[in-house]
Amino acid sequence: AKDAGKNKYVFFNHEMAAQLKNKIDVENILREALREDGFTLMYQPQVNIKTGYVDGFEALLRLKNYNVSPAVFIPVAEETGLIKEIGKWVIREAVSQMARWKAQGFDFKRIGINVSPKQLKEENFTAILQEILLEENLPPEYLEIEITESVVLDKTNDTIAIIENLKRLGVQIALDDFGTGYSSLSYLTFIPVDKIKLDKSLNDKFLGDGKVKVIDSLIALAHSLNLKVTAEGIEGMEQYKKLQKGGCDFIQGYFFSRPLTVQETENIYNKNFLQ
Numbered sequence: 001a002k003d004a005g006k007n008k009y010v011f012f013n014h015e016m017a018a019q020l021k022n023k024i025d026v027e028n029i030l031r032e033a034l035r036e037d038g039f040t041l042m043y044q045p046q047v048n049i050k051t052g053y054v055d056g057f058e059a060l061l062r063l064k065n066y067n068v069s070p071a072v073f074i075p076v077a078e079e080t081g082l083i084k085e086i087g088k089w090v091i092r093e094a095v096s097q098m099a100r101w102k103a104q105g106f107d108f109k110r111i112g113i114n115v116s117p118k119q120l121k122e123e124n125f126t127a128i129l130q131e132i133l134l135e136e137n138l139p140p141e142y143l144e145i146e147i148t149e150s151v152v153l154d155k156t157n158d159t160i161a162i163i164e165n166l167k168r169l170g171v172q173i174a175l176d177d178f179g180t181g182y183s184s185l186s187y188l189t190f191i192p193v194d195k196i197k198l199d200k201s202l203n204d205k206f207l208g209d210g211k212v213k214v215i216d217s218l219i220a221l222a223h224s225l226n227l228k229v230t231a232e233g234i235e236g237m238e239q240y241k242k243l244q245k246g247g248c249d250f251i252q253g254y255f256f257s258r259p260l261t262v263q264e265t266e267n268i269y270n271k272n273f274l275q
């Protein structure tokens, strides 16, 4: 038994070492990408359920030269503090792309970007944002900031005040991954958000038979608070039909489209997804 314990200990150390090595690899990849223009954005359409056209997009970060998911590298970026610089790159790229589309006559209404808690709490986050919007000449209402509930639940850095400042600047705020934590409902009454994004896991769980009322109620609640609703991770026709019936505003998911390149995004400009 003692030997087994010893083996286990050794094994555990190996695994830890492997994880550590992997983390350092990812960190190095991120530093290289910052140095050598190694990031790119993909744009996932958000279809307006009433019109069938694309209203806006979520910008999703990718590494050009490595097949590493943001679900893996974003946490490393957060831990190492690289998220600040990477996040700034994301804002600049998304805002300038949106401004370019606008100048070219593409009438997209908004671009959503993900902002991680650490980034949001940066001393001068709002100032940086404002500066980029001015430099790129994009009216603030075209930008939607996606924040997660961990931000909302953390009251130490006066995050409510930060969000209120952002609202004053004129950008839109969406509450991302809604339904993955708990006590989700109560904070809707005091966080000044414009929209909630129903998480994939919630949709998968409740859009099945008999439970759709849960989603219907959330949509009704959001609407009663003057919030819009985007459903995320929608992969099937059945899910989409139920959301349409429940009055959901926007759909984002593989059923309509995966995240697209700039060129692909321009190609679907006039596409009606409901025809």
Ligand code: C2E
Pocket: 044, 059, 060, 061, 069, 070, 071, 074, 090, 113, 114, 115, 116, 176, 177, 200, 232, 233, 234, 235, 252, 253, 254, 255, 259
């Ligand atoms: P998220 O913000 O919840 O983004 C939605 C994720 O779901 C994206 O994964 C998207 O590609 C994926 N998705 C969309 N529709 C479907 C669907 O129908 N089925 C399935 N299975 N998946 C779908 P992605 O691009 O891999 O991003 C993962 C996460 O990484 C994001 O989750 C977000 O938390 C983070 N992330 C991505 N880009 C950025 C960024 O620029 N900054 C920060 N801070 N985080 C980012």
Ligand code: CA
Pocket: 058, 114, 146, 176
């Ligand atoms: Ca998001």
Ligand code: CA
Pocket: 176, 177, 197, 199, 232
């Ligand atoms: Ca999400």
Ligand code: CA
Pocket: 177
């Ligand atoms: Ca997520």
